[in-house]
Amino acid sequence: MALTSDQITRFLKSVHPYDSLEAEALDQLAQSFTATKYAAGSVIYQFDRPAPGLFLIYEGAVEVTDGNGAVVSHLGLRNSFGERGLLRDGIAVTTARAEEDSLILRLSPPDFERFLTASAAARKFFDRSRAEKTTNQSLANSRVLDLMAVDPKCCAPDDSVHKAAQMMRDHRISSLCVGAGGHLLGILTTKDMTNKVVANGLPPDTPVGAIMARDPLTLPPTALGSDVLHLMISRRIGHVPIVENGALVGMITQTDLTRFQAVTSAELLHHITDATSAAEMAEVTARIPSLLVHLVGAGNRHEVVTRLITDVADAVTLRLLELAEDQFGAAPVPYLWLACGSQGRREQTGVSDQDNCLILHDNVSDADKAYFQKLAHFVCDGLNTCGYVYCPGDMMATNPRWCQPLKVWRDYFDTWITKPDPEAQMLASVMFDLRAIAGDRSLFADLQEATLDQACENSIFVAHMMANSLKHTPPLGLLRGLATIRSGEHKNQLDLKHNGVVPVVDLGRIYALQGKLTSVNSRARLEEAAHAGGLSASGAHDLLDAYDMIAETRLHRQAALIKQGKAPDNYLLPAELSDLERSHLRDAFVVVKTMQSAAAQGRGVLS
Known part of the structure; x- marks a missing residue:
């Protein structure tokens, strides 16, 4: 060529x-x-x-x-x-x-x-x-805290663009954070200067607040370097402010990053961003199994692997929404597309269906809803084309039940919390793992905060959620054995998802409800629960170690199947493990079972 x-x-x-x-x-x-x-x-x-x-x-x-x-x-x-x-x-x-x-x-x-x-x-x-x-530094394993510039240059929103330009020139930087009282209000870049000031002939005394990008996308210092890279590529931005507890603590730009060790996932994101159809994106997502094998083989921790794989699903969703708006026109009212399930928790592996929903602005009319049904079908059909198969339980935005105005969503959560019947418990378990993907994020922020407050204060609801979470139990048999599936296609195998990972995911959700924690990632929930005192230090340590053991075993099993030319799944024959591996895996299941029992009895939940 x-x-x-x-x-x-x-x-x-x-x-x-x-x-x-x-x-x-x-x-x-x-x-x-x-x-x-x-x-x-x-x-x-x-x-x-x-x-x-x-x-x-x-x-x-x-x-x-x-x-x-x-x-x-x-x-x-x-x-x-x-x-x-x-x-x-x-x-x-x-x-x-x-x-x-x-x-x-x-x-x-x-x-x-x-x-x-x-x-x-x-x-x-x-x-x-x-x-x-x-x-041998790895961007995928590096925290933003270790990569960011810790003294980002800032200006006030009422400063003139002339003063801001002088600051950027004197410090040889391409952006300024705009804030007041230590809080980030916006960001100003040289591109803004060119496109908004020079191109429009604005005077030098124009206040920065008039042209800055308001409420910019941010990340916490505990995020991964690859999170920054993926955010920049998928959202076409070159500057990411780093914010902790509402305060600006750093800045990362494109010049601060390399693509060393993160190149494979970054390449997928790059091609997805440029794709013009779901079929083109499907060619990219077909490489996800190879990505999983590469990441597992490189020794990445399970939470890094699943996060990078989920980032691909997020990028596909974002691009499909862009293509939908190109085809159907701009949305008639603000909306927010959210993911739930494993994508919501950023825990996708080589086996994932789709779980999503739409929150619409309360001003939406019946006529407007026809637009959002077309948009939902376009995106969900595209996700299915890309390998994220339709949800068997119809937990998708194409279902009118899950494409509703904000006021209806408030009623949903209020009903689930005040009348926790079995269906409500199941739906709440799914919907408490919601994560905003694209759109007007203000539609979810207040809803999430109000729902957590309401749920935490309702001890009956929490008790029902606890009982529902205990339905998934670790596969422990008698006499230090492992309880395998008794019949069917996976007879004599362990289900590492429903009997392994899911019990820990359920516990993490309970701790998040009780502690009003906004994280949806399971490992982050357990860490935050321990930090907030909702889970004892020893209990958190044991449970995190057990979760890591089970999740790593699951990913290594999937990688092994892919290398054999087979489709990845969540099942494992205990005989394929060494005696030592079986012993460690059983010990991990015992820890999970112990923590379930303690939580059910009111012990281990509070330190």
């Missing part, structure tokens, strides 16, 4: 640090790159040989190994390699080999040196990139 200079220029615009160059400099640099195709397994450059320069992956994947053949890294779309930090006196200290058919851009050593000399951003990027490769 021959690439034109224009194609290379467009590609470089999407990759840091090349995106920091002025247009003329970028065009010149693009002309210095050459494109070469490498067949899977072919060597790009060899250890202990003269290094041919800097490489950039346009398509495909590359494995880098050291002089002993040990893997240094697996690289994919937009990753650079071969830079001078991996050289010794001009000789390569690694070997790069194409893992699949790849198209690679190359910049010769002299051109690379000129690039570094001309660009401070390039020098900073490749200096840091070398350090990360040396220490």
Whole structure:
């Protein structure tokens, strides 16, 4: 495949640090790159040989190994390699080999040196990139706390855009946080300056508050670096403020991130964002099993794996909503699309159906509802095309029951809490795992807070929810055995979902209700319950360890099935485990059962 200079220029615009160059400099640099195709397994450059320069992956994947053949890294779309930090006196200290058919851009050593000399951003990027490769730093496992700039520059909403421009120039930054009293109100970027001030001819004394982006998307410092990357790619933003307990504590921009080790999931998100149909997205989501195998094989913790996989589902949902509005026009009233179930909790694995709903503004008319039914069918059909099959229980926005105005949703939760019959308990269990995906998030914020307050104060409702949660029990048999399924397709197997993970998920939901905790992720709920005193430190430690053991076993089982060319599921033959593994897994089930009993008796819930 021959690439034109224009194609290379467009590609470089999407990759840091090349995106920091002025247009003329970028065009010149693009002309210095050459494109070469490498067949899977072919060597790009060899250890202990003269290094041919800097490489950039346009398509495909590359494995880098050291002089002993040990893997240094697996690289994919937009990753650079071969830079001078991996050289010794001009000789390569690694070997790069194409893992699949790849198209690679190359910049010769002299051109690379000129690039570094001309660009401070390039020098900073490749200096840091070398350090990360040396220490095997993983973006997927890094917390935002370790990546963010801890002293973000701020201005007040009544400051002039002239003053803001001077601040950005003096500090050589591309954005300012806008706040008052330590609270974030908005964000101002150089793009805002160009598109809103210069392009519209606004005067220099225009207040920042008039052009800033209000209520920007934020993340907490406990989020993952990959969360930032996925948010930037899926929402097409380049700056993410970091907020803790309502206070601004940091800022992350595109220049603060690399795609090392997160490239596979980032690549999927990139293709989903550019897709023009559900069929195109289905080609991307078909690679989710491979993503799961890669993430599990790389030693990522289960909560990292499931979060990255869920991010793909979120990106598909967002893109389908965009395509729906392109086809049907803008929504007649504000709405909010929410996910529940495993997507809501950000706990999707290789086996997931869809669970979703719509909250509509109270001004919605009967005529407006026809629009939202078309939108819901478009999105749910698209999700099904992408492998997120229709919910067997019809818990989807296509069901008119789950596509209602906010006032109806308030009535739903009020009825479930005040009259907790079996159906209400089941529905509340699903709907207390709601997470906003796209739309007007204010439609859910007040509802969530009011519902948690009401639920926590109703001891009868909590007791019913507790009893409902105990219906899923760990598979423990007599005489230190494991109780397997007695008949049917999965006879003599363990159900690692309903008898393994779900009991812990149910306990986490109960602790969240009792403690008015807004997190929906199960592990986060348990950690927050322990921090808030709703769960004893020892109980939390044991339960988290047990949950990790069960969830890791489930993911490793799914990865093993995928590698065998089979569809992943949630079942496991105990005989496939070693004696030690069976013993540890049983111990984990015992912990869960003990915590269930303690919670049912009123012990272990309060420390």
